[in-house]
Amino acid sequence: MGRLDNKIAIITGGASGMGASMAELFTKEGAIVIAADINEENLAKISELENVEGMKLDVSSDENWAAFTKAVIDKYGRIDILINNAGISSQKSPQDITDQDWAIMHKINSFGPFLGIKHVSKYMKEAGKGSIVNTSSYTAIIGSGLNSYTASKGSLRAIARAAAAELGKSNIRVNTVFPGVIETPMTANIGQFKEAMDMLVRATPMGRLGQPEEVANAILFLASDEASYITGGELVIDGGYSAQ
Numbered sequence: 001m002g003r004l005d006n007k008i009a010i011i012t013g014g015a016s017g018m019g020a021s022m023a024e025l026f027t028k029e030g031a032i033v034i035a036a037d038i039n040e041e042n043l044a045k046i047s048e049l050e051n052v053e054g055m056k057l058d059v060s061s062d063e064n065w066a067a068f069t070k071a072v073i074d075k076y077g078r079i080d081i082l083i084n085n086a087g088i089s090s091q092k093s094p095q096d097i098t099d100q101d102w103a104i105m106h107k108i109n110s111f112g113p114f115l116g117i118k119h120v121s122k123y124m125k126e127a128g129k130g131s132i133v134n135t136s137s138y139t140a141i142i143g144s145g146l147n148s149y150t151a152s153k154g155s156l157r158a159i160a161r162a163a164a165a166e167l168g169k170s171n172i173r174v175n176t177v178f179p180g181v182i183e184t185p186m187t188a189n190i191g192q193f194k195e196a197m198d199m200l201v202r203a204t205p206m207g208r209l210g211q212p213e214e215v216a217n218a219i220l221f222l223a224s225d226e227a228s229y230i231t232g233g234e235l236v237i238d239g240g241y242s243a244q
């Protein structure tokens with residue numbers, strides 16, 4: 001028996017990195033996964049997995065979310081799990097950040113998950129249950145990086161806690177994970193700078209970076225019925241980085 005048998009799960013940013021790893025793991029555990037992403041090339045690849053359907057979605061668009069969730073309901077009848085995982089990052093220094101940089105970052109990393117909660121919770125309320133997990137970042141906890149990324153992930157943390165408080169009475173759980181540096185396409189550029197990489201590894205108590213599967217495993221637990229009394233939960237997955 002799988003840990004997600006018969007669950008219908010949406011994973012945003014499901015075509016790459018941690019999202020793709022979750023798609024693979026969730027289907028192994030019995031779920032049907034809708035991988036929602038803007039990258040059509042990667043969506044086609046992830047759709048080759050059994051029980052994964054890739055669907056195009058721009059998480060920052062209210063209209064996109066309305067049409068997308070309706071299409072999922074029309075085809076699958078319900079949404080049991082939403083993983084708000086799509087995101088972008090930026091290495092810009094505080095002096096270089098413009099209004100537009102700030103707006104785009106927040107539109108995708110903060111408004112996007114808010115929209116996901118808004119649209120999916122409507123159907124979850126009708127069903128009387130649901131589980132939502134958000135991917136924030138350790139930067140939201142330890143004050144790492146004076147930039148729009150850190151701010152957007154802190155905003156997501158606040159949204160998630162408010163959603164947990166609001167939706168608990170509807171039997172919808174909302175939890176959040178805070179990954180450290182995980183080896184995915186998003187962080188691939190760090191590998192080019194040996195000095196930066198060595199510094200990060202040295203600064204991590206476990207002496208290495210994280211792998212997408214290690215985040216996927218934690219999210220699997222929070223998404224599943226095994227976490228039935230956990231809501232408003234915050235789980236750090238960073239090899240001990242933020243414990244220092």
Ligand SMILES: NC(=O)c1ccc[n+]([C@@H]2O[C@H](COP(=O)([O-])OP(=O)(O)OC[C@H]3O[C@@H](n4cnc5c(N)ncnc54)[C@H](O)[C@@H]3O)[C@@H](O)[C@H]2O)c1
Pocket residue numbers: 012013014015016017018019036037038039042057058059060085086087088089108135136137138178179180181182183184185186187
């Ligand atoms: N990799 C890390 O070290 C790390 C650490 C902490 C948090 N995170 C967060 O984890 C999440 C997954 O990141 P990843 O490392 O797997 O990166 P990734 O770049 O491999 O995957 C991100 C995915 O999000 C998609 N995406 C971007 N904008 C979108 C939009 N508007 N609509 C729909 N999809 C969109 C991309 O196409 C991509 O497939 C992100 O939210 C990221 O901020 C990553």
